[in-house]
Amino acid sequence: MIYKLTGVNSIVVDSERGYRLVGCTLEGRYLVEQPIARGGMGAVYRARDLRLNRLVAVKSMHLQEARKQESVRRFDREARIAASLSHPNVVNVFDQSHDHEDIPFLVMEYMDGITLRHMIERRKRLTTSQTIKISIAVLSGLAAAHNAGFVHRDVKPENVLIADDGRIKIGDFGLTRGANNNTTASSEVMATIPYMSPELIKGETAGCASDIYSFGIMLYEMLTGVQPYRGENAAQITYKHMNENVPAPSLISAEATDALDEIVRWCTIRDVAQRPANAAIVLARLKALVAQPNSTTPLEQTQNSTRVLADTAYATTAALSSTQHATTQLLPTGNQADGETAQPAALERAQSAAAKRQRRGKISALLIVTLVLALGGGSWWFLRGPGSLRAIPNVSGLATAEAQQEISSAGFNTVETECTSPDIEPGKIVQTKPGAGSRAKPETQVEICVSIGPKILPVPQLIGATLDEAKKTAQSAGFNAGEVVRETFDGEVAGTVVAALDPDGNQITETYREQGKINFVVSAGALPNVAGMTPADAVKTLQSARLHANSEKAQSEFSDDVAKGKVIRLETDESVNTGDTVTLVVSKGPQLREVPNVIGKRMSEAIEILENSGFKPKTAVPPLLRNAVRVKDTDPAAGTEVPLGSDINLGFEL
Structure with missing residues (x-):
């Protein structure tokens, strides 16, 4: 049998495999509030963890599935695997146990969404x-x-x-x-x-x-x-x-x-x-x-930089070798014939040029050595020394996975903690420790605080207070006082708060999130009483109460109590708010009907005819004699229009 579960967003329920845990408290801790969904193996409920005061999802097997060993093994396997996967994009499993019928259930993270x-x-x-x-x-x-x-x-x-x-x-x-x-x-x-x-x-x-x-x-x-x-x-x-x-x-x-x-x-x-x-x-x-769909990857940039440095080093070495080779070629070979002498000026010039090139070669070598030492010292400075300190990036507001990636890219390790925040949505980063901009050595462990949403605070008594009092009380309790979203005619004292709502229009319960906005429904007092007024006067009265009269759908009725043309009552819905349109019901006066002609009929027959026509016949003839006498006349006379229920006096003759 399939039926709809009222009050739970029209969820379809199967009575044989239905939502059997609503209202139960499992393990003395999880109060099952309402169903969420049903699948082939089991049902999922929204529940409240009474110990930690948080909403959770409870998944329980169907009765017939719990009798199948393979289904139970699969259910237990889901619990073990999900519990072992601690990741922001995997639904968390908090607990596993058996209900009052010894059927397995899981307690999972509650996801309010689709x-x-x-x-x-x-x-x-x-x-x-x-x-x-x-x-x-x-x-x-x-x-x-x-x-x-x-x-x-x-x-x-x-x-x-x-x-x-x-x-x-x-x-x-x-x-x-x-x-x-x-x-x-x-x-x-x-x-x-x-x-x-x-x-x-x-x-x-x-x-x-x-x-x-x-x-x-x-x-x-x-x-x-x-x-x-x-x-x-x-x-x-x-x-x-x-x-x-x-x-x-x-x-x-x-x-x-x-x-x-x-x-x-x-x-x-x-x-x-x-x-x-x-x-x-x-x-x-x-x-x-x-x-960056079209850019070079960091690895490719590193490889390009390496190639540039290698090419530069190769060119420097080649230039130095070329200089030394040129110097060697300018020096005497020692193979000249005896008695053969070089011209002194040419020899001196060659020796002078060679000496200069040798000096330049030594200077180049010294520069290369200095550069190597500088690079080595710089490496120590940036990798081991004071220059190795790096700035911790600002990841506030980022999703956990994005924050971890950004901090890891900066060279740090991460560890997650939880904290409340009225501004940062759950699952995103509130702050880091050390804070953003602080400098620390690579591989320092950075604590990232993941928002679990705002604190859940108790809601003070707001119903029955004046609007100003309710706003002050809400702000003092840690909430934001919103606006009046509705004024309703409920018969209470005008101006008093009759309901506190969240921005989605839902009734606020005993607890609410820190700095959450609270809107108010205020009483407009009682509906104005327009009975007995003319329609024109009734419209003015309604307008002064910020209501509108529906002239297109005005209604009229017969009334024995209200004079013709006067208002009998207002036709309204169950709840009437300022600005709503109401309908006037106007009297047509008493309903008239023609007195039927019963003259000459037996008294008993005449009485029956008059009663069936809506009148009250009156006669002095006893019931035992009413078949023996006939009606002589009526008062009012036959054919006269009189209100229904009027008395009709009957004269008789033998």
């Missing part, structure tokens, strides 16, 4: 920037899993969670296996067919490259809004996976660039040996594309 599937369905197709941002987050989470030796095996939009605060995480590691585990697709139910790689369809071993294929299909879908392979049944789709190449997204989407086309093609190569081996490789390519 899945990538919902996002694609809403937007039809994503923009280039949205696609790249989500892809980097997914690949970062997959890279962490691959690096830890795990293959996800079920990468698809349903398993990518996008929180309202911008966090993007991959979850549902229920099908995950070790990257070196020789489990094949045939051993159990595997990935969803539209995202399944050719090697899994053939029953071969799942590897990290299998996840890359699924990611490539998902990347195509983000850019185009549709899956590349569609068919009337699963067999047609699997055939296309095995025999066709994924088309370029740019054929149907202007959001796809040539570079993104190439990444889709690269990730979905049917030959697993030619596909990227793991997520880190694709992630590096995508980040390089985003950063």
